[in-house]
Amino acid sequence: MGDRAPRRQRPVGHPAGRPLRQFGAVLAHGVGGRSDLPLPVWLFAYGAGSALLISFVTLHILWRRPRLDALSAGVSAPAWMATMARPAAFATRALGLLAFGVVLAAAWFGDKSPAANIAPILVYVIFWVGLQAGSFLFGDIWSRLSPWDTLALGFEKLRSPRRTGAGETGAGERAGTHWPAALGIAGFVWMELCYHDPSSPRVLGVALALYSMAMVVVVARHGRARLRTADPFAAWFALLAAMAPLFRDDHGAMRLRWPFAGLASVRPRSGTLGLVMVVLGSTAFDGLSRTAWWRDIAASQVGWGATAVATPGLAATVAAMLAVYVAAMNAAGRISGRGPADLRVAFLSSLVPIALAYAIGHYFSLFMFEGQQAIAMASDPLGRGWDLFGTIDRAINYRLLSTDLIAWVQVSAIVTGHVAGVVVAHDRAVSRFELATATRSQLPLLAVMVAYTVGGLALLLGA
Amino acid sequence: MHRFLRSGLAGVGVVAIALALGACGADQNPTLDAQPTTRPSDGVTTSSTLAPNVKVFVVTVTGNKVDGGPQVDEVKVGDPVRIEVTSDTANEVHVHGYDLSGTLAPGVTTRIDLVADKAGQWEIELHDGNVLLATLRVDP
Numbered sequence: 001m002g003d004r005a006p007r008r009q010r011p012v013g014h015p016a017g018r019p020l021r022q023f024g025a026v027l028a029h030g031v032g033g034r035s036d037l038p039l040p041v042w043l044f045a046y047g048a049g050s051a052l053l054i055s056f057v058t059l060h061i062l063w064r065r066p067r068l069d070a071l072s073a074g075v076s077a078p079a080w081m082a083t084m085a086r087p088a089a090f091a092t093r094a095l096g097l098l099a100f101g102v103v104l105a106a107a108w109f110g111d112k113s114p115a116a117n118i119a120p121i122l123v124y125v126i127f128w129v130g131l132q133a134g135s136f137l138f139g140d141i142w143s144r145l146s147p148w149d150t151l152a153l154g155f156e157k158l159r160s161p162r163r164t165g166a167g168e169t170g171a172g173e174r175a176g177t178h179w180p181a182a183l184g185i186a187g188f189v190w191m192e193l194c195y196h197d198p199s200s201p202r203v204l205g206v207a208l209a210l211y212s213m214a215m216v217v218v219v220a221r222h223g224r225a226r227l228r229t230a231d232p233f234a235a236w237f238a239l240l241a242a243m244a245p246l247f248r249d250d251h252g253a254m255r256l257r258w259p260f261a262g263l264a265s266v267r268p269r270s271g272t273l274g275l276v277m278v279v280l281g282s283t284a285f286d287g288l289s290r291t292a293w294w295r296d297i298a299a300s301q302v303g304w305g306a307t308a309v310a311t312p313g314l315a316a317t318v319a320a321m322l323a324v325y326v327a328a329m330n331a332a333g334r335i336s337g338r339g340p341a342d343l344r345v346a347f348l349s350s351l352v353p354i355a356l357a358y359a360i361g362h363y364f365s366l367f368m369f370e371g372q373q374a375i376a377m378a379s380d381p382l383g384r385g386w387d388l389f390g391t392i393d394r395a396i397n398y399r400l401l402s403t404d405l406i407a408w409v410q411v412s413a414i415v416t417g418h419v420a421g422v423v424v425a426h427d428r429a430v431s432r433f434e435l436a437t438a439t440r441s442q443l444p445l446l447a448v449m450v451a452y453t454v455g456g457l458a459l460l461l462g463a
Numbered sequence: 464m465h466r467f468l469r470s471g472l473a474g475v476g477v478v479a480i481a482l483a484l485g486a487c488g489a490d491q492n493p494t495l496d497a498q499p500t501t502r503p504s505d506g507v508t509t510s511s512t513l514a515p516n517v518k519v520f521v522v523t524v525t526g527n528k529v530d531g532g533p534q535v536d537e538v539k540v541g542d543p544v545r546i547e548v549t550s551d552t553a554n555e556v557h558v559h560g561y562d563l564s565g566t567l568a569p570g571v572t573t574r575i576d577l578v579a580d581k582a583g584q585w586e587i588e589l590h591d592g593n594v595l596l597a598t599l600r601v602d603p
Contacts, residue, residue, distance in 0.1 A: 033557075033559025033560060033585060033586035033588065034559060034560050034583050034584065034585055034586075035583065035584040035586075035598070036583065036584065037582065037583060037584060037600065037602060196593075292535070295533065295595065296532065300528055302527065302593065302594065365583075395562070396560075398560055398581040398582075398583065399581065402582070402603065403582045403583065403602075403603050404603070462584075
C-alpha cells in the first residue's frame with residue numbers, strides 16, 4: 001500500500017512534515033490500535049464482590065414460583081408503535097439493503113487498504129458489535145435489516161403478490177438446528193480474531209460471498225423462514241433480542257415486556273449451546289489476547305504464524321468455557337437427580353445475558369471510538385477520494401468518553417449480565433424442580449456464573 | 464584541507480541553524496511530528512532541546528522483532544513523550560490514536576515526539592507485518 005496516495009491527509013503544522021496516514025481502521029486483532037486502560041483493582045473487587053453477594057442473596061430471597069413465563073408474555077405495545085411498525089420495517093429493510101450493497105462494493109471494488117475502506121469498520125464494529133447491543137435494546141432488528149431476508153421476501157412477493165407476511169412463524173422457523181449457525185459464527189470470529197489479515201477488504205469480500213451463497217442455498221431449499229435459524233447472525237441476534245423490551249408475538253403484534261424476561265420463552269435447539277459458547281469464548285479470547293501473558297506467546301508471530309498460534313487459542317478458550325458449563329451441569333444433575341443433558345438445555349438461556357455482557361464489556365469503547373470512523377468513511381466508502389457528505393476529515397474524537405466512564409460501563413455491564421443470568425437461572429430452576437431441589441441444583445451453575453463473571457472482569461484487568 | 468574543514472564547519476553551522484529553526488517549529492506544534500534523523504533540514508529536534516520532563520522510550524528492532532520484547536510505556540495525560548525507534552530494516556512506525564508515523568531507514572534512529580493528551584493504551588507498531596513495538600499507556 002506504500003505506492004498508493006494516502007487518502008486522507010491531515011494538515012501538518014510542520015513545514016516538512018510527512019502527511020499523516022489514517023491507520024485507525026487497521027484491525028490487527030479485529031479491533032483498532034487502542035485498548036482500554038486496565039480496570040482499577042478496587043473496581044474489579046467491587047464488581048466481583050457484588051456478583052458473589054447477589055448470587056447468594058438470589059438463592060434465598062428471590063421468588064419461589066416461576067415468574068418469567070408470565071412476564072415474558074408482556075403487554076400490548078401502544079398503538080403508535082404498531083402504527084410506526086410498518087414504515088419502520090420498510091425503512092429498516094431499505095437501510096439493510098443499502099448497507100449490504102455498500103459493504104459488498106467496498107469489499108470487492110474499494111481501496112485494498114483497510115484504512116481507506118469502509119467495509120472492515122461496518123462489518124466488525126457497526127454490524128457485529130452494534131447489532132448485538134442493538135438487538136438487546138430494540139429487539140429482533142436483524143430480521144428486517146438482513147438483506148437476505150429482504151431479498152427473499154421480494155422474491156416471494158414477485159412469485160405470489162397476494163401472500164404477505166407468510167412464514168413469519170411458520171414450520172420453517174420451528175424446524176432447524178443451531179449447528180450451522182454455531183459453525184458460521186465460529187468462522188466469523190475466527191476470521192476476526194485469528195486470521196492474520198482480518199480487515200483486508202478482499203478477504204471480507206470472499207467471506208461475504210461465501211456467506212451469501214450459503215444464504216441463497218438456505219432460502220432456495222427451505223424457504224425464507226429458515227433464515228431465522230440457519231443465518232448465523234439471525235440465530236445469535238434473535239437470542240439477544242429475546243432480552244429486549246420490545247418483541248412481536250406469534251401473530252406478529254408488537255408487545256412490551258421487562259428486559260431479560262423474554263429469556264424464559266427461549267426454546268434451545270440442538271446446537272444452541274455451541275452457538276452461545278462460541279460467542280462467549282470468542283469475547284473471552286479477545287480479552288485474553290490483550291494480556292501481557294498472551295502477547296509474550298504470540299508477539300513474535302506474523303502472518304500465517306500468527307493465525308496458527310491464535311487458532312488453537314480461540315478453540316481452547318471456547319472449549320474451556322464449554323467444559324466449565326458441562327461440568328457444572330453434570331454436578332447439578334447428580335444433586336437434583338435429573339439428566340445433565342436436560343439441565344444443559346434448561347439453564348442455557350441464562351448464559352445469553354452473560355455473553356452480551358462480555359461483548360459490551362470488551363467492545364463498548366471500540367464501538368464508540370472506532371465506530372466514529374464510519375461517519376468519516378461514509379463520505380468515501382471505497383477510498384476513491386470522494387467527500388460525499390463533507391465528513392471525510394473528521395478524526396476520531398478520543399475524548400468523547402473518559403476512561404473512568406468506560407471502566408464503569410464495563411463493570412456495570414458484566415455485573416448486570418451476571419444478575420440477569422442468575423435471576424433467569426433461578427426462575428428456570430423453580431419452574432422445573434420443587435424449591436429444595438431447585439436451590440441445590442443451582443449451586444453448580446452459580447459457581448459457573450461467578451467464575452465467568454470474575455474471569456470476565458479479570459480479563460479487563462489486562463495485566 | 465583548510466577549505467575542506469571550513470566548508471565542513473559551515474555545513475555544520477547551517478545544519479545547526481536548521482535544527483534550531485526546526486526546534487522552534489516543533490515547539491509551536493507540540494503534538495506533531497515524526498521525522499527520521501537522516502533529514503536534518505526537515506527540522507529534527509536534537510537532544511539539546513529536550514525538555515527535562517520528556518519521557519523518552521527507546522525501541523530497537525532486529526529482524527522485525529523488538530529487542531527485549533514489546534514493553535508498556537506508562538505516562539500521564541499531558542506528558543511530553545519521545546519515542547526513539549531504530550530498526551535494522553526499512554519499515555514504517557506508527558503510533559495509533561495519535562496518528563503519527565515515521566519512516567524507518569536501516570540503522571537510523573527515528574524520533575516521534577508527541578504530547579500524551581489522549582488516555583488509553585495505544586499500540587506503537589511497525590506498519591509492515593503489524594509488529595507490536597510497544598504500548599503507550601496514558602493514564603488520566
